Amino acid sequence: MVTAIILMQVDPKRLNELADQLAGLEGVSECYSVGGSYDLVAIIRVARNEDLAGLVTERIAPLEGIEHTETLLAFKAHSRHDLESMFSLGM
Template identity: 60%
Template sequence: MVTAIILMNVERSRINAIADRLADMKEISEVFSVSGNYDLIAIVRVPRNDDLAELVTHHLLTIEGLEKTNTLLAFKAYSRHDLEAMFSV
């Protein structure tokens, strides 16, 4: 399982609409609106790196109002919860 965090800058007037669209994507498990340098953060969980590449380089490009992304690849999860079991596909 590949986990990534995508930090996003979006047009202010489209934050809610873009968050809803992202939340409907099967690859994205969670979307947060946040304060600070970014507007939205998406948590991505996919089986393979190629799936992440497809999401970032193809699907996100179709979202009008999404201005900039910064994708962080997670190496290891530190959690008391069994995340792998919770998000197994």
């Protein structure tokens, strides 16, 4: 499984609409509105790097109102929970 975190600066007028659009995309497991330097944070969980590339470039980047993104690729999960088994259902 590939996990990525996408930090986004967005047009404030479109924040709620974008959050809902992002949350509805396959591969986006969570989307948070946040305070600080970024407005939205999307947690991505996909099977392969190619799936991540397609999601970011073909589904997320074209969304109107996203002004800047920074994508962080997770190397290793440090958690008390077995995240792999939680998110691999149905994959």
